Amino acid sequence: MKEEKIIKVPNGYFMLFLSLVLICGGIYGFVTFDMVFVVAVIIGIFLLPGFFLVNPNTSKVLLLFGKYVGTVKDNGFFWANPFYTKRKISLRASNFDSERVKVNDKLGNPIMISTILVWRVQDTFKAAFDVDNFENFVRVQSDAAVRKLASLYPYDNFADEGLDEDITLRASVNEVSEALEQELSERLAMAGIEVLEARIGYLAYAQEIANAMLKRQQATAIVAARHKIVEGAVSMVEMALDELSKKNIIDLDEDRKATMVSNLMVILCSDKDATPVVNTGTLT
Template sequence: MTTTTSHIPEHVPESEGPDAAVAAARPARLIHTESTTEIPVHLLFREEPSAPPAEVKLRPAVVAHRPTPEKAEKPEKPEKDDRDTQDIGVRARASAPRVDPDVEERPARVLPGIAGVLAGLCGAAGCAVTAWWAGVLPPFAAQAFGPSAGAGGLGPAQWAAFAGAGALGLFGFGGLARGRTGRAWVLELFGRYRGTVRGTGLLWVNPLLLRRRVDVRLRHWRGEPLPAADRGGVALRVSVLVVWRVRDTARATLGIEDHEGYLRACVEAALLRVPVAAPGAGRGAVQATQDALTRLAAADVGPVGLEVCAVRPLRVEYAPEVAAAMHRRRLAALDARHRASAIGAVVDSVEDTVTRLTMRGLLDLDDDERQVLVKDLTVAFCAGRGETGA
């Protein structure tokens, strides 16, 4: 049986016969754009292939196929938040510098110091034995070691023995190094990074490697006053305390020319991008400024192997060009606050006086007389506070 596709009209006209009655009983479709496909009933329950069924006329089932809905409209982007310190870490990671991915700290191959000491002693002993063999020992040494095995002088064999023993001694003693807590060595061989030594005590390092000492302790520095601005754009001068350390010695030494200078530049750039709490701001605003500066500086210097623990503003003051104007503004605000508190105190005193006189029955005043009394008491109290300097 073949499958056909048909469209059901919205309105089925009346017709005679059983087929017309069945068609008229079908409900009108709700979706005007839907399409229908006729599937034979025996195919809906068919599990395995079988012989072709007998020709039986069955009413085909109707399965509706709804068209693919259009893509939902993208939600509108939320309005941009004006808070300056929001998403600072995300923006900082997006603009963070990139360094060579192959430059990454890894431990170098070193030996205990006793190995170098033994190699050096063996080399020195070999040189002494070779000199005794060649008969070139000093007189005092010859008496200690006894007569030499030969007096032919330094021949090719003796020179080869001297070279081998001397090289062994120099190689053993020349590779001795003392590892200290909080210090590390970055090793290079012909310009190629060979690893980092963070061990302590007596160690033996290949003397052919170039060593660069790096301080990995927790360090801090207090910078000079740097330019900044508050939320209102008023110019400020800020002195900060930066606590930092070297986390990846390879990147800090080989990935950048001067990591300390780069750190100072990143802190100065962070001060220009983060609004600093103005002088006299609360502890919450100061803490928010510190957190934002720390996140931004840490994101900038992280790829070069540095770790910033804290960037704390120590001293915040207005820039010289706006210091006088801001001082007058603060004085005016303090004076307005003082006046508001003084007026509030006078009003409270007048209200308390009038209430007490009325409750005790000492005065029986109407509204006009009450207003006159309140006015006189207010003038008297204000004059009294002015004379006492309150």
């Protein structure tokens, strides 16, 4: 037997009624000294350990002297062989928030990362017998999966690294979550665990490099902003020269064009407001 087997067991209310009848008859036998009724009460008491409840989204795994008999997933009050060992396994969705672990990303940068996992038992046989403790198995494999995932992707995509990655841990939330979910599904399948959702719960650089990486990100953002400013300034200067030339407002030689371009670029690219100077003389 290497797979889950769903079984049906007798209704517990009927067997409870039968047990009560046998016990009451046995009590009457003690009074009348009738040995037949004494045997009846013994049988009635023997039947009592066979009763059990199955609550919603739970199951009972039944064993007979170490041999797997089957799993009861129906909800209600039931009776089974009193010699059966009954193990309860929850089928409810469980939420697991792993501890923050320090790992190295694809570039070797130390980062702190944790995962949030939503899972439930799908195969009670595998959960009960293929692993020692399926709940601890989920915790250990979740840590292993998130460590492996962090080593496959960089935390962020920096141009100076010469790395052109489409997927990063910080920016590609959906892609990383799908990869993590697939990795966990493969790891937890042997324990009969179904992964409902997996995603990164916490992500940050490790404390020893956090300040340096923050400055690096700020510098990258400043360079990108300056690049956009220069592009816009060049376009504006080019447009100004074209408009002046088309409308014949002023005839500028190459030296004056160079001076005008220089002044406009300084004004447009400066991070401070320019101070205007009024020229009251001539251009000659």
